[in-house]
Amino acid sequence: MSQRRENAVVCGASMGGLLAARVLSEFYGSITLVERDVLPKAAIQRRGVSQGRHLHGLSSRGYLVLAELFPKLFDELMASGASVVDFADPSLIYVRVGDHQLNQAGEMSQPEALVTCVASRPLLEAHVRRRVRAIENVAFLEDHDVIEPVFGQPDRVTAVRVVNRTTNQERVLGADLVIDATGPSARTPTFLETHGYARPPEQKYAVKLNYSSQFFRVPDGTLAEKIVLVAPTIQRSTGAGLLAYENSTAILTLIGVAGHKLPTDLPNVIALAAELLPSQITAALRAAEPLGDVSARHYPASAWHRYDKLNRFPKGLLVIGDAVCSFNPIYGQGMSSAALQAQALRDSLADGDTDGLSRRYFRSAAKRLTPIWQVNRLNDFAVSPVDGWRSIPQRLLNWQIDKLMAAVANDMVLNEAFFRSLQLLDPPGELLRPSKLIRVIKGKRRSSSTTVPSSLS
Helix, strand or coil: CCCCCCEEEEECCCHHHHHHHHHHCCCCCEEEEECCCCCCCCCCCCCCCHHHHCCCCCCHHHHHHHHHHCCCHHHHHHHCCCEEEECCCHHHEEEEECCEECCCCCCCCCCCCCEEEECCHHHHHHHHHHHHHCCCCEEEECCEEEEEEEEEECCEEEEEEEEECCCCCEEEEECCEEEECCCCCCCHHHHHHHCCCCCCCEEEEEEEEEEEEEEEECCCCCCCCCEEEEECCCCCCEEEEEEECCCCEEEEEEEECCCCCCCCCHHHHHHHHHHHCCHHHHHHHHHCEEEEEEEEEEEEEEEEECHHHCCCCCECEEECHHHCEECCHHHCCHHHHHHHHHHHHHHHHHHCCHHHHHHHHHHHHHHHHHHHHHHHHHHHHHCCCCCHHHHHHHHHHHHHHHHHHHHHHHCHHHHHHHHHHHCCCCCHHHHHCHHHHHHHHHCCCCCCCCCCCHHHC
């Protein structure tokens, strides 16, 4: 029997929770968004989004989903100083993998799809939060911790218990649907186990990622590029990313894989950046004003809670965002992953009654997450030192990556296909189509026309 759709509660007001609330507003009479922080009105950093102090990107696929859910959102962001970047314009992008610079001038067949918005996480989230606040049937309950969902019927969650962080007063919010969007530390697996359900199987692998980030105010005219990425390789465990944000600000993030320790003081951060980045970008950083201190973080492992594999799951409960799957943050896919899961939620709510919702939703979300997880797993394996027999497939993988990147750097058809895959517009398998493989095989390496730092030569 189908359950009513009157009240829904979303636990957590980060990007996954905001997008879930937006989708639920089409299907439920009222939505309450519970958040432990007191949310700022302005676009400033907040405690609950530690990743906001590091490089944060939105893929083209995520851009399209947000544009659909929030019409004119990116016009508003541009009015606040953000940039909409066209990947067909090589002057705005610098991407290097090993010896291969991938942003090449040339004509793309579908350039209109390869766009994204470059904005700081606080600015993007502030605009999305403002749009969600404006939805008539959505209310925010801030400064509250979620204690746990509440069973009101056998096998059905009908409420969630919360507590005010200031007064310690508890209350129970009735709900026809509760969504856990509380991030990687979400307690739903423990809640399930406590109430006699199986924990979701967990896919997990060590990443041992370190990263150090510094915000800057960059003088006008000194930095042409909006998106910069130099990927770490098996030969060199460090990489760098830079995004030009709103109001002449930029963020530099240094990347250390396989446990490589990074500097946490500004002079040494700039020194390492100079080894990795083209000279004109380093010059812009040296001329820039540092904003605040260097922020450092460690990311031990990527994890995916496979709720789609469970045979039994409470009705009236779902999980979304990083609470389902947390990706290596250097790939900048967390917000886009949340957007894809919001799409899965929307489709699942539209497809049938609520009794079969969890199965439909988790399976639909898994289909969207699987190719991203698989590619991330391969990329992380490629740059992580291994011993014994595992070094043989790793060497083969890196040889294949090198040949592919050499071809991508010199062939606009492959270049567009690569960036479409990187931006989650096409599945990774597009690059394995016979027509593309033939171009890879025929591709010949040539040196990049731009100056390469001596350490990369």
